[in-house]
Amino acid sequence: MAHLSYMLTVFILVVLLSRIQLGNSQLFFHDQEVVEAIGKELSVPGWDVNTTDYCSWNGIVCTSNNSMVVERLDLSGFRLQGNVTLISELKGLKWLDLSNNNFQGSIPLAFGNLSELQYLDLSFNKFGNCIPSELGMLRGLKALNLSKNSLTGAIPDELIGLENLQDFQVFSNKLNGSIPLWIGNLTSLNVFTGYENQFTGNVPVNLGLYSELTLLNLHSNQLEGGIPESICANGYLEFLVLTQNKLTGTIPESIGRCKRLSSIRIGNNKLSGGVPKSIGNISSLTYFEADSNSLSGEIVPEFAKCSNLTLLNLASNEFNGTIPAEFGKLNNLQELIVSGNNLYGEIPTSVLRCKNLNKLDLSNNMFNGTIPVDICNTSRLQYLLLGENVIRGEIPLEIGNCVKLLELEMGSNELTGSIPPEIGHMKNLQISLNLSHNRLRGKLPQDLGKLDKLVSLDVSDNQLSGNIPLALKGMQSLIEVDFSSNEFTGPIPAFAPFQKSPNSSFLGNKDLCGDPLSGGCGDLNGYDHNIYGHKVSYRIVLTVIGSGLAVFVSVTVVVLLFMMREKQEKAAKEAAAGNNTIDEISSRPVILAGNIFVDNLKQAIDFDAVVKAIMKDSNKTCVGTFSTVYKADMPSGMILSVKKLKSMDRTIIHHQSKMIRELEKLSKLVHDNLSRPIGFGIYEDVVLLLHEYHANGTLTQYLHNSSQNPEYKPDWPTRLAIATGVAEGLAFLHHVAIIHLDISSGNVLLDSNFKPLVSEVEISRLLDPSRGTASISAVAGSFGYIPPEYAYTMQVTAPGNVYSYGVVLLEILTTRLPVDEAFGEGIDLVKWVHGAPARGETPEQILDAKLSTISFSWRKEMLAALKVALLCTDMTPAKRPKMKKVVEMLKEITES
Numbered sequence: 040m041a042h043l044s045y046m047l048t049v050f051i052l053v054v055l056l057s058r059i060q061l062g063n064s065q066l067f068f069h070d071q072e073v074v075e076a077i078g079k080e081l082s083v084p085g086w087d088v089n090t091t092d093y094c095s096w097n098g099i100v101c102t103s104n105n106s107m108v109v110e111r112l113d114l115s116g117f118r119l120q121g122n123v124t125l126i127s128e129l130k131g132l133k134w135l136d137l138s139n140n141n142f143q144g145s146i147p148l149a150f151g152n153l154s155e156l157q158y159l160d161l162s163f164n165k166f167g168n169c170i171p172s173e174l175g176m177l178r179g180l181k182a183l184n185l186s187k188n189s190l191t192g193a194i195p196d197e198l199i200g201l202e203n204l205q206d207f208q209v210f211s212n213k214l215n216g217s218i219p220l221w222i223g224n225l226t227s228l229n230v231f232t233g234y235e236n237q238f239t240g241n242v243p244v245n246l247g248l249y250s251e252l253t254l255l256n257l258h259s260n261q262l263e264g265g266i267p268e269s270i271c272a273n274g275y276l277e278f279l280v281l282t283q284n285k286l287t288g289t290i291p292e293s294i295g296r297c298k299r300l301s302s303i304r305i306g307n308n309k310l311s312g313g314v315p316k317s318i319g320n321i322s323s324l325t326y327f328e329a330d331s332n333s334l335s336g337e338i339v340p341e342f343a344k345c346s347n348l349t350l351l352n353l354a355s356n357e358f359n360g361t362i363p364a365e366f367g368k369l370n371n372l373q374e375l376i377v378s379g380n381n382l383y384g385e386i387p388t389s390v391l392r393c394k395n396l397n398k399l400d401l402s403n404n405m406f407n408g409t410i411p412v413d414i415c416n417t418s419r420l421q422y423l424l425l426g427e428n429v430i431r432g433e434i435p436l437e438i439g440n441c442v443k444l445l446e447l448e449m450g451s452n453e454l455t456g457s458i459p460p461e462i463g464h465m466k467n468l469q470i471s472l473n474l475s476h477n478r479l480r481g482k483l484p485q486d487l488g489k490l491d492k493l494v495s496l497d498v499s500d501n502q503l504s505g506n507i508p509l510a511l512k513g514m515q516s517l518i519e520v521d522f523s524s525n526e527f528t529g530p531i532p533a534f535a536p537f538q539k540s541p542n543s544s545f546l547g548n549k550d551l552c553g554d555p556l557s558g559g560c561g562d563l564n565g566y567d568h569n570i571y572g573h574k575v576s577y578r579i580v581l582t583v584i585g586s587g588l589a590v591f592v593s594v595t596v597v598v599l600l601f602m603m604r605e606k607q608e609k610a611a612k613e614a615a616a617g618n619n620t621i622d623e624i625s626s627r628p629v630i631l632a633g634n635i636f637v638d639n640l641k642q643a644i645d646f647d648a649v650v651k652a653i654m655k656d657s658n659k660t661c662v663g664t665f666s667t668v669y670k671a672d673m674p675s676g677m678i679l680s681v682k683k684l685k686s687m688d689r690t691i692i693h694h695q696s697k698m699i700r701e702l703e704k705l706s707k708l709v710h711d712n713l714s715r716p717i718g719f720g721i722y723e724d725v726v727l728l729l730h731e732y733h734a735n736g737t738l739t740q741y742l743h744n745s746s747q748n749p750e751y752k753p754d755w756p757t758r759l760a761i762a763t764g765v766a767e768g769l770a771f772l773h774h775v776a777i778i779h780l781d782i783s784s785g786n787v788l789l790d791s792n793f794k795p796l797v798s799e800v801e802i803s804r805l806l807d808p809s810r811g812t813a814s815i816s817a818v819a820g821s822f823g824y825i826p827p828e829y830a831y832t833m834q835v836t837a838p839g840n841v842y843s844y845g846v847v848l849l850e851i852l853t854t855r856l857p858v859d860e861a862f863g864e865g866i867d868l869v870k871w872v873h874g875a876p877a878r879g880e881t882p883e884q885i886l887d888a889k890l891s892t893i894s895f896s897w898r899k900e901m902l903a904a905l906k907v908a909l910l911c912t913d914m915t916p917a918k919r920p921k922m923k924k925v926v927e928m929l930k931e932i933t934e935s
């Protein structure tokens with residue numbers, strides 16, 4: 040009996056064991072085969088088919104109970120292409136991330152069979168066609184991200200089955216139809232983004248009614264109807280972005296119930312009525328942007344209760360009345376933009392006392408006061424825009440206190456008196472000084488010549504008299520001038536920016552003479568038809584070919600020469616040879632505009648050779664977020680670095696003249712640690728920016744390639760000098776109010792002495808995110824460097840730059856990449872470093888031991904620099920130091 044029961048037990052055990060074995064091995068073989076097939080189909084790097092432990096392969100996580108079922112597959116950012124249908128055979132998948140690859144074609148219907156799936160991210164690929172309704176079978180799905188593809192059609196109603204969905208992101212596709220009502224019924228919905236599509240119809244009236252919606256972003260669609268009352272029903276909303284639609288109706292009174300709302304962006308719609316007083320209940324409000332609507336009534340003083348308010352943009356509406364004096368309480372206010380309304384009254388002195396105010400734009404209203412004497416007593420004002428009002432009285436001497444101003448616009452007002460010499464104290468004035476269309480009299484002060492950074496000066500249409508002072512030659516950065524329609528007399532000083540200007544800049548002054556006006560000063564023989572005649576004809580030709588661009592004469596000449604040579608060559612080759620050469624030529628892009636900013640390089644640079652160079656893949660030196668860079672050998676022996684902007688930036692091509700101006704300005708932005716453009720070429724569908732070539736490559740290459748080289752010598756002092764140089768370059772940019780959009784070690788070039796040069800600065804000017812919603816989402820910077828707040832604010836800020844810089848500094852200290860599998864799931868360099876104390880690791884375990892173990896003093900300096908990097912990468916933007924402070928801290932390290 041005992042024997043029998045023993046036998047039985049053994050038997051049962053054996054059966055059980057073998058079944059488990061069998062079950063396991065079935066799954067085992069199954070997922071292994073599938074994974075191997077996927078690896079083959081997609082050529083996944085690092086998947087070594089010769090080792091059977093596929094659970095340890097890159098991006099694969101299996102169940103923890105030894106059954107080797109693939110539970111997570113993360114192939115994000117591998118640049119893969121191929122057919123992903125096979126993945127649907129991994130029946131145990133809970134997490135699938137295929138984002139940031141080059142997958143094309145339809146999303147496989149078979150993904151609907153992945154019944155365990157909770158997370159599906161297919162964003163940033165080239166998937167096309169409709170969203171398969173089969174995805175609606177994924178009942179357990181919590182996050183669905185299909186953004187940045189080419190998906191068409193409507194959101195299928197079958198997705199109503201996704202009842203556990205928390206995050207739903209479909210931005211930047213070609214989706215149309217209306218946004219289905221059932222989305223508002225998803226009780227777990229937290230984040231919903233569908234911006235940059237072609238959605239029509241209403242914003243669902245129940246959105247936010249049944250769920251704790253925190254982020255709603257639907258900008259750049261064709262949505263109509265009103266902003267639904269429901270969005271604040273539960274009061275969880277933090278970010279509301281509906282910019283660039285066709286929304287009508289009023290801003291609902293219920294908005295005041297959104298107690299956590301920090302950002303409201305509803306500009307570029309057709310909203311009407313007033314801003315409800317309940318806006319004052321939203322104490323967390325930091326960003327209110329409602330420009331280009333038909334909002335009316337007075338600006339409610341209740342905004343002053345939103346003590347965190349940083350930006351208030353009400354431009355291009357129908358507001359009337361005055362600016363409430365209460366706004367003086369807004370200690371955090373940085374930008375107040377109310378241009379293009381019907382506001383009147385005095386320039387609000389209380390607002391000028393807001394200690395963080397950076398930009399005050401009152402232009403194009405009916406402000407009818409005078410310029411207050413305390414205009415710049417306390418403020419950090421950089422932009423003061425008062426043009427097109429009816430401001431009276433004289434310009435006070437105290438204008439000289441505005442030493443931080445970058446731009447001063449006072450044109451088209453009723454200003455009287457003379458221009459005070461104190462205007463020369465505004466040493467930072469760079470962008471523009473516009474005093475045109477007023478009633479100013481007297482002479483131009485000599486002290487204007489001290490404005491050596493100023494690019495554009497316009498004093499036209501006043502009653503100014505006397506000579507144009509020779510001292511204006513001190514304005515070394517001038518590009519645009521306008522002295523026309525005054526009472527100036529005497530010779531125009533011989534000064535390149537004057538002579539390069541069109542004669543219209545000097546017309547309407549009866550006694551002004553000399554170049555560029557036709558006719559010498561009292562010497563009719565100097566009358567030179569030729570120069571003038573050429574200028575005109577170049578202009579006419581350019582207007583025809585360059586769609587009416589106002590480009591400088593020098594540009595025109597380059598273009599014409601280029602086109603003429605191109606034509607001659609083509610003709611010669613056509614005559615000489617067969618079809619091949621003709622094909623080759625016709626595929627070569629036609630230049631629309633081009634220029635070299637540095638005079639002594641004009642001879643050395645050949646646009647033809649530039650174009651030839653970018654057609655060869657072997658010349659490619661790196662691929663950045665916004666551009667691809669090529670090395671180009673000039674026939675003159677000079678070597679250029681040519682940056683080809685990616686085609687997504689068509690906006691740039693649409694704004695050529697603006698872009699050319701920006702480039703001209705940037706080419707004058709001289710700092711030791713900035714790489715500035717030396718020229719450009721604009722073609723039909725591509726923009727090329729020319730820079731000097733730096734043989735030592737990028738900081739990424741220096742850190743991550745050379746340190747693996749056996750001959751590598753650890754060199755902390757060089758690294759610290761690089762870190763300090765980059766910080767200085769960025770501090771300078773911030774000083775001139777430029778935010779860099781893509782700080783990364785890949786965008787730091789090293790010259791032959793390893794002096795760092797921050798590059799891609801021009802991208803920041805050309806893709807200014809504050810000027811149009813369309814480009815906002817495109818501007819994200821490089822992976823691993825993007826500040827955490829960007830995900831919600833979609834705004835790159837100075838503190839955001841500091842964060843990205845902090846990542847670069849950590850890279851320098853650790854010799855690790857910002858994103859690395861080795862850190863573990865969802866952990867990047869920043870999290871890894873900040874998490875060291877929690878893991879019980881000392882700073883020494885973080886720093887690159889190849890450097891920190893060389894000497895006690897190196898180690899000490901590295902620890903000090905690590906402290907700076909930790910401050911820079913603080914999660915809270917406000918806690919990060921300013922770039923200038925970072926420079927000081929790093930210099931202290933070097934000096935001590």
Ligand SMILES: *[C@@H]1O[C@H](CO)[C@@H](O)[C@H](O)[C@H]1NC(C)=O
Binds near residue numbers: 087088089
């Ligand atoms: C795998 O094994 C095959 C033959 O055994 C060999 O030719 C191949 O190089 C190996 N591949 C790798 C990645 O080791």
Ligand SMILES: *[C@@H]1O[C@H](CO)[C@@H](O)[C@H](O)[C@H]1NC(C)=O
Binds near residue numbers: 102106
């Ligand atoms: C292993 O875990 C998965 C899910 O976690 C489960 O479905 C499977 O049955 C488990 N296998 C074994 C052998 O316990």
Ligand SMILES: *[C@@H]1O[C@H](CO)[C@@H](O)[C@H](O)[C@H]1NC(C)=O
Binds near residue numbers: 123144
């Ligand atoms: C991928 O392969 C499946 C069969 O495995 C096929 O039905 C499907 O059309 C393919 N998809 C693409 C985009 O080629």
Ligand SMILES: *[C@@H]1O[C@H](CO)[C@@H](O)[C@H](O)[C@H]1NC(C)=O
Binds near residue numbers: 148149150152
């Ligand atoms: C999904 O699974 C079912 C049942 O196994 C099968 O009949 C169907 O063909 C699968 N669908 C796709 C699109 O592969």
Ligand SMILES: *[C@@H]1O[C@H](CO)[C@@H](O)[C@H](O)[C@H]1NC(C)=O
Binds near residue numbers: 138163184207230
């Ligand atoms: C896709 O969306 C999910 C959920 O909101 C998010 O966690 C993920 O980071 C997004 N993917 C990318 C590449 O941004």
Ligand SMILES: *[C@@H]1O[C@H](CO)[C@@H](O)[C@H](O)[C@H]1NC(C)=O
Binds near residue numbers: 220221224
């Ligand atoms: C959404 O929920 C409401 C209330 O529960 C219900 O009346 C309505 O039919 C639902 N709408 C859809 C499209 O499911």
Ligand SMILES: *[C@@H]1O[C@H](CO)[C@@H](O)[C@H](O)[C@H]1NC(C)=O
Binds near residue numbers: 347
């Ligand atoms: C204002 O901003 C600060 C810093 O971000 C934050 O701590 C505080 O809670 C905010 N105030 C309100 C009323 O939301």
Ligand SMILES: *[C@@H]1O[C@H](CO)[C@@H](O)[C@H](O)[C@H]1NC(C)=O
Binds near residue numbers: 336337359
């Ligand atoms: C301001 O606008 C409101 C609404 O458009 C109008 O009723 C009111 O009369 C206007 N006030 C002034 C002073 O123009």
Ligand SMILES: *[C@@H]1O[C@H](CO)[C@@H](O)[C@H](O)[C@H]1NC(C)=O
Binds near residue numbers: 383384407408
């Ligand atoms: C400014 O304009 C307003 C509205 O037209 C008018 O009431 C006021 O008297 C004017 N102020 C001055 C100083 O002219």
